[in-house]
Amino acid sequence: MKNKLLIIGASGHGKVVADIALKMNKWHKMAFLDDDESIESAMGIKVIGKSSDAFTYINDYDIFTAIGNNEIREKFQSRLETAGASIPVLIHPDAVLGEQVGLKTGTVVMPGVVINCCTRIGKGCIINTGATIDHDSVIEDYVHISPGAHLAGTVRIGKGSWIGVGSMVSNDIFIVSGCMVGAGAVVVRDITEVGTYVGVPARMA
Numbered sequence: 001m002k003n004k005l006l007i008i009g010a011s012g013h014g015k016v017v018a019d020i021a022l023k024m025n026k027w028h029k030m031a032f033l034d035d036d037e038s039i040e041s042a043m044g045i046k047v048i049g050k051s052s053d054a055f056t057y058i059n060d061y062d063i064f065t066a067i068g069n070n071e072i073r074e075k076f077q078s079r080l081e082t083a084g085a086s087i088p089v090l091i092h093p094d095a096v097l098g099e100q101v102g103l104k105t106g107t108v109v110m111p112g113v114v115i116n117c118c119t120r121i122g123k124g125c126i127i128n129t130g131a132t133i134d135h136d137s138v139i140e141d142y143v144h145i146s147p148g149a150h151l152a153g154t155v156r157i158g159k160g161s162w163i164g165v166g167s168m169v170s171n172d173i174f175i176v177s178g179c180m181v182g183a184g185a186v187v188v189r190d191i192t193e194v195g196t197y198v199g200v201p202a203r204m205a
């Protein structure tokens with residue numbers, strides 16, 4: 001771990017990520033990278049370059065990819081990993097994590113989240129505000145669990161899937177990689193075919 005943190009992305013998601021990092025109180029200095037030249041700073045934290053500049057900062061900064069899109073986040077984080085970057089896990093102090101919860105690099109856990117015991121979260125995941133994930137679940141790499149989504153126990157979410165705001169996933173459910181579960185959907189059957197699912201019960205849109 002280094003004593004400076006560089007956050008790629010200074011938009012809404014990047015700001016929430018910065019807020020969590022500030023509350024963790026582990027880094028003496030923070031900066032953003034963003035490709036939008038009109039953004040000079042966010043939350044009083046300077047934008048010091050574009051996303052492609054990240055590689056020049058690898059020796060001095062921990063680097064966190066704060067990009068909401070799962071595929072783009074994976075692309076950036078994978079390139080940073082290959083280049084040997086130090087990539088932290090960010091956990092808001094007001095998140096509740098059970099025993100034997102594992103979290104891999106580049107994952108952010110936002111305020112009000114509850115992750116119950118024995119759940120494994122992959123790398124580059126977003127566990128967004130107030131989401132809950134119950135016991136023995138597996139969240140694969142680059143998944144986004146949106147604000148207020150609730151996942152019951154022993155759920156498995158495949159790589160890169162996006163679980164929408166306020167949705168629910170019943171216990172023992174499997175959702176294949178690359179899916180979109182819409183806002184407010186209730187998933188009560190396994191989803192084995194890639195697609196967008198909405199409604200109660202959730203069906204392919």
Ligand SMILES: CC(C)(COP(=O)(O)OP(=O)(O)OC[C@H]1O[C@@H](n2cnc3c(N)ncnc32)[C@H](O)[C@@H]1OP(=O)(O)O)[C@@H](O)C(=O)NCCC(=O)NCCS
Pocket residue numbers: 128146147163164165180181182183184185196197198199205
């Ligand atoms: C499911 C979703 C991806 C569809 O987006 P889209 O492809 O742009 O779809 P549209 O908005 O064009 O809607 C298409 C149709 O699906 C319906 N629909 C869209 N989202 C729906 C949802 N969540 N539940 C039920 N119906 C939905 C629309 O009403 C519309 O119906 P109509 O054709 O009868 O008018 C999107 O609506 C959604 O739920 N996104 C989740 C956002 C989220 O979780 N954000 C969190 C950010 S941190």
